[in-house]
Amino acid sequence: MSSPTPKKIKNIHIIINPASGRTEPILSIINSAMKEAGIHWEVSITKEKGDGLQLAKAAVKQGADVVCVYGGDGTVMEVMSGLMGSEVPLAILPGGSANIMASELNIPQDLKEACKLICEGPATLRAIDVGQFDKHYFIVWISIGFEAVMVKGANRKAKNRFGRFAYLVSAIASLKKISTVRYDLRIDGQEDKVEGVTCIIANAGNLGFTNVSLDRHIDVSDGLLDIIVVRKANLSLLKLIVLALFRGERPDNVEVVKHWQGKDIKVSVSPKQMVQYDGEVLENIPSHIKVIPAAIEVLVPQKKRA
Numbered sequence: 001m002s003s004p005t006p007k008k009i010k011n012i013h014i015i016i017n018p019a020s021g022r023t024e025p026i027l028s029i030i031n032s033a034m035k036e037a038g039i040h041w042e043v044s045i046t047k048e049k050g051d052g053l054q055l056a057k058a059a060v061k062q063g064a065d066v067v068c069v070y071g072g073d074g075t076v077m078e079v080m081s082g083l084m085g086s087e088v089p090l091a092i093l094p095g096g097s098a099n100i101m102a103s104e105l106n107i108p109q110d111l112k113e114a115c116k117l118i119c120e121g122p123a124t125l126r127a128i129d130v131g132q133f134d135k136h137y138f139i140v141w142i143s144i145g146f147e148a149v150m151v152k153g154a155n156r157k158a159k160n161r162f163g164r165f166a167y168l169v170s171a172i173a174s175l176k177k178i179s180t181v182r183y184d185l186r187i188d189g190q191e192d193k194v195e196g197v198t199c200i201i202a203n204a205g206n207l208g209f210t211n212v213s214l215d216r217h218i219d220v221s222d223g224l225l226d227i228i229v230v231r232k233a234n235l236s237l238l239k240l241i242v243l244a245l246f247r248g249e250r251p252d253n254v255e256v257v258k259h260w261q262g263k264d265i266k267v268s269v270s271p272k273q274m275v276q277y278d279g280e281v282l283e284n285i286p287s288h289i290k291v292i293p294a295a296i297e298v299l300v301p302q303k304k305r306a
Contacts, residue, residue, distance in 0.1 A: 009039055009066050009118065012091070013059035015079050017046045017071030020095035026070060029111050030093075037119035046075065056082025064088060066299065068118065070111075072096020073140050074279040080130065080296055081137045089125055089297040091118050100140050104206040104220055105300045122302040128220045130295035131203045133277075133286035137295075139203055139220075142277040144269060144285055146178045146198035146230065183229055183269050187262035194258055196229040201265055201289055217261070223293035227260040227267075265289045 012034070016026060027043070034041045042064075044055045052069065056079045059067045068091040069079040080090055093114045094102040105126065108114045117123055131138040183199045185192045203225060205218030218226045266288055275282045 007065075009037075011040050011064055012066045012068055012118070013042045013044065013062065013064040014068040014070060014093070015044050015046060015052055015055045015059070015075075017052070017069075017075040017095065019046075020071045020075065024111060026095070026111070030070075030115060033112070033115035033119050039119060046071070046078075050078065052078030053082040055079070060086045060088050066091050066118070068093060070095040072279070073098065073100050076101050077137065077139050077278040080139055083296055084130070084137065089299055091299040093118075100204055100206050101220075104204040105298060107300060117301060118299060123299050124302045125297040126221065126300045127294035127297050129203055129223060129225075130292045131201065131225055131277075131289060132292055133289045136277065136286075137292075138277040140278045141200050141202035141204065142275065142286065142289065143201075144183075144199045144267070144275045145181065145196070145273045180231075181269050181271065181273065183267060185227065185260070186266040187227060187260050188264050192260070194229050194231070196231040196258070198230045199267060199269070200226075200228045200230075201267070202226040202228060203291070217259070221294070223291060224261045224263060225265060225289065225291045227262065227265060229258045231258060263291050 014030060030041070030043075042059075042062075044051075044059070046052050046055065052071075052075050056067050056069075060083065066089055067079060067083055069076050070093040071079075072094075073096060075096070076090075076092055083090055092102050092105070092107050093111060094107060094109050095111075099109060102109065102114075105128070108117060128139070131142070133142070178197045180195050180197055182193060182195050185194070185199075202218055204220045205226065267285060268287075269285065273285070275285050277286075
């Protein structure tokens, strides 16, 4: 769901995570773009977890037309959380290793081009869904089991050394540790049970480092969450990961992947499995997960007319 072209931005607040995975002259590039466009801009720097949320709330109170975030998906999630309930839109300057949400929304990965989108357009505001559990929000996905272990293994040190292939290295190592478990699912009141090695509750599908999605039906603006269970930890799963990383393909193989959609999800599993959301590791699996449709507006490229 997209809104008309937004009004000209006069006052923007930019929140920067200096620990993001890129090395580039951030402030110099942003300053040049904003100065040329005649946009007044303020900048805040995150220092620890939770800063993005508080800085976004403060920027709203200070009257920013747009709050912009430079960082990876975890930082984007924090800043977005601080904008929930306000009418202030979000702009994204991709600064992480994968930048899944930016890829999902076709926001340029190059910082100069992303700044150009904000300052010159053509741009529009797109309403996107947000996932929620307890008092937390997520924009990408929650994963349980293998995928969570893989994400944890692809830490900052590994990403700095191997880049996007840190996920493949971690996947190979994780396969040795993962066993099949039973997931008990309740999706919009309907119960299902399935055995697998990982369960993903996804708001967005793009893998960030390629043009492939977890599933072509996943849409960040459809008012639904997508529940995906990967059923086997074998060579078929490793092939799926390799194709996604190297060729941008996702083979349709029902023996490997099972897929549902819903608005209200409950999931339980035994024994206890690792769980993460948007890169943050959790102690326990959320008991109740739901979608908030069209929860926030994001500045995105305007679609070209056919």
